[in-house]
Amino acid sequence: MDTLIVPGQRMRLLGSGAIVTVGRRIGAGGQGVVHVVQLGEASFAVKWFRPNLRQEGFRACIEALVRRGRPPHEAFVWPIDLVEPLDAGPEGFGYLMRLVEPRFVPIPQVLNERQQPSFRVLATIGRELVEAMAALHATGLCYRDFSFGNVWVDPATAQIAVLDNDNIGSEGGEVFVKGTGRFMAPEILRDEALPSTVTDLHSLAVLLFFVLVHGHPLLGARVDSSYTWEGGGHLTELELLLEHFGRDPLFVFDPTDAANRPVPGDRMLVWWELYPEFVRQVFTRAFTVGLRDATLGGRVTEGVWRRVLLRLHDSVWSCPRCGAEVFHDPDRRGSPCWACRLPLPVPPLLHLPNGRELVLGEGAELTDHHLTGGRGAPVVLGRVEAHPGRPGQVVLRNVGGRAWRVAPDGETLKAVHPGQRLGVRAMSLDFGPARAWITAGDG
Amino acid sequence: MTAHDTPTLRMPGGGISRRPLHLILLADCSGGMKGEKIQALNYAIADMLAQLAIWDRAQEQAQVFVRAVAFATEAVWHIPAPTPVVDLRWRPLQPVPRGLTNMGTAFQLVAEALAPGRIERRALRPALLLITDGLATDPPGRFEAGLNALLATPAGRGALRLSVAIGRDARSEALNRFIGDPSVPVLVADSTSDISDRLVVASLAVSRMSEAGADRAALADRLFGHGGPGDSIFGQDTII
Ligand SMILES: [Zn+2]
Secondary structure (H helix, E strand, O other): OOOOOOOOOEEEEOOOOOEEEEEEEEEEOOOEEEEEEEEOOEEEEEEEEOOOOOHHHHHHHHHHHHHHOOOOOOOEOOOOEEEEEOOOOOOOEEEEEEOOOOOOEEHHHHHHOOOOOOHHHHHHHHHHHHHHHHHHHHOOEEOOOOOOOOEEEOOOOOOEEEOOHHHOEEOOOOOOOOEEHHHOOHHHHOOOOOOOHHHHHHHHHHHHHHHHHOOOOOOOHHHHHHOOOOOOOOOOHHHHHHHHHHHOOOOOOOOOOHHHOOOOOOHHHHHHHOOOHHHHHHHHHHOOHHHHOOOOOOOOOHHHHHHHHHHHHOOEEEOOOOOOEEEOOOOOOOOEOOOOOOEOOOOOEEEOHHHOEEEOOOOOEEEHHHHHOOOOOOOEEEEEEEOOOOOOOEEEEEOOOOOEEEEEOOOOOEEEOOOOEEEOOOEEEEOOOOEEEEEOOOO | OOOOOOOOOOOOOOOOOOEEEEEEEEEEOOHHHOOHHHHHHHHHHHHHHHHHHHHHHOOOOEEEEEEEEEEOOOEEEEEEEEEEHHHOOOOOOOOOOOOOOOHHHHHHHHHHHOOOOOOOOOOOOOEEEEEEOOOOOOOOOHHHHHHHHHHHOHHHHHOEEEEEEOOOOOOOHHHHHHHOOOOOOOEEOOOHHHHHHHHHHHHOOOOEEOOOOOOHHHHHHHHHOOOOOOOOOOOOOOOO
C-alpha cells in the first residue's frame, strides 16, 4: 500500500470529525510530506509521516501537543488535530497545522540579500526568536531541533514562524530527533545528553549569532586549518562536526584563546566590531562558559537575551559624518564608525526609568514598554524625525494620545500635545506614566 | 526590500559567512550534440542552476560557485572564473561542427583547476557534473590519462562526480567510469531537481540527526553516502 497522501484524497480530523480535502504538495523530506488541505473555504496544511518503527510513541507525543490546544506563542505552527484517511488510504499518520503564509522566508535568505535589513530589524528578528523560545520553555516544553531549517521570518514585520513542531515535548520525554549538527549543543554531539531546554539555549545562541554576526560562532581559523585536501583528502564532514562543535569547540572571539579567530576577509570580523560591548559580552559568555557548563546557570537564558536585544534596538542611530547605520556604545566612547572610521560622537539620549536609554536617532520609537515595561505589542508614543530646519538635528514627535510636560534646561515649562514635535535638547520630561530626561550629546 | 529600509541606508553587507562549494560543469559540445541534444543540455543546466540559486540564498552553510568547461575535440573554459550561482546567467552553448567527444581533455582542464593550492582549504568537497550523450571518442589512452590526472588531485578524488546523459541512446560506460561508484546512477536530463538535490546533499554536511541513538557509522553513510532515497535538501521537512 502507498505510504503517502495524494491530492484529491479526503481525510478526517480525529478530534473534530471534520473532513479535509488534500491539495498540492508543498514540502517533502525524509520523514514524509506536507500538503495543502481545504477545510471548507479555509486552507490549512497537513504533515504526513511515512510509517516508521517508532510511530506509536511519536504519534502519542503529537497527540499530547494537540491536547494542549493553543501554542505557547503565536510563532509556533502548532499541531491542531490528527488526521486519518477517510476511506482506505495510506498507512502512516499525519496532523493538521496552519498554512504558513508566503511572506515567511528562511532567515538566511534575508541575511544574504544585497539590501539587507536594518539593525533595528535584525535586533527585532532576534528578539522574536527569543520571545518564542521563552514562551515554549516557560510552559515546560523544549523544541529540540532549533535551526534555520525550522525558523522562518517575515522580513517586513520581523515576525517569525517556527515550523516542525512535532519534535516539541517535555524534557525527559521520548526523543525522536537529536537536532541539526551546527546548531547542536556540544554535549549532544558527544553523546552525553539528549535535547532539552538547556540544549535549546545553545541552539538559540547560535541562531542569534548568525542573525547578528553573520557567521557560525565556532567556525574560524582553527577549524579551517583542519580541512585539508592533502593526504587522505577531507576528513568527513561528520568527523569535523564532532571535533569542532562537540569534543573541542572554541569560540571565534574567545577572549583568552585567539586560535580560532575568523579567517582574514570573513564578514564576521566586520560585524563583530560594530556591536556594543554589552552584546559582545553576552555572546562571549554563551560561547565560553556556555559551551562547557551545560546547565541553565551556564547558558544564556531568554530573559538575558531579551534585555540585551531590547537595549540593542534602542542603541541604533546613524553616523553624523557619513550616514552609515551604527550602534551607540556607552562602554566605548569615541569608537570609530565602521564605515568612515571617524570617531563617533555621543548621540542625544533619552534616559528612561529602570536605567534604560533610548538613542534619539532618526526612526527611533518611544513606546509604552519604555515607560512602564510590559510585553505584547508595543504602543508607539513618540517618533524621532529629522529636524525640518536644522540638518543633523532631530525632533521627537508626540504620536500618542496625551500631552507631555517638558522643562528644557534654562527654559520655562512647556506642553507637547499629541501631533506636536519637540526639538531634541537637554531637558526633563513628564510623560504622565513616567518621567525621563534628555542629554543632548556632543555631535 | 522592506518598509524599514531606505535606498540610502548604508549597511556592512556581504551576507552570511559561508564555505565555498565549487561546482564545475563539463558540457559536451561535440558535433553529435547538435539540435535537440544541445537544447536539452542547455535547458538542464539553466534549470539546475536556477534551483541551486534558490537553495544558495536560503541557507547558511555553503556558497555555490560555478565554472564550466565546454569540450568537443578540444576543451575550453566556458565560465573560467568561479562565479556565485546567484549572479550567473547561463549563456547557452553551441555544438562545434564536426567536433569530437574528447572527454580526457576536459578532465585535464579540470584537474588543473583542482590542483593543490588552487581550491580553498575550507571549500566543501567540489562537485563535477559531466553532461554528455556518453559517446567518448578520445584517442587511445587519452580518456584514461585525463581521468587519472583528475583523480591524482586530492580535490578531484574527493569530488562528487555525477553525470547526466543526454538523449535516449546515451551510452553509460564512459560515464560510469567517470562517476567511479557503481551505486550512483547516471542521471537523465529531465530530472534536474534530482540533480541539484544530489549535488547539495552529497556536498554538504547535512547533519540532521534524525534518529536519536542511531549508529554513527550508519548515520554517516546515510548523510554522506551518495544519493539515498528521500534526501531532498529542499525538504528538510520545512514548507517550501
Ligand atoms: Zn561614518
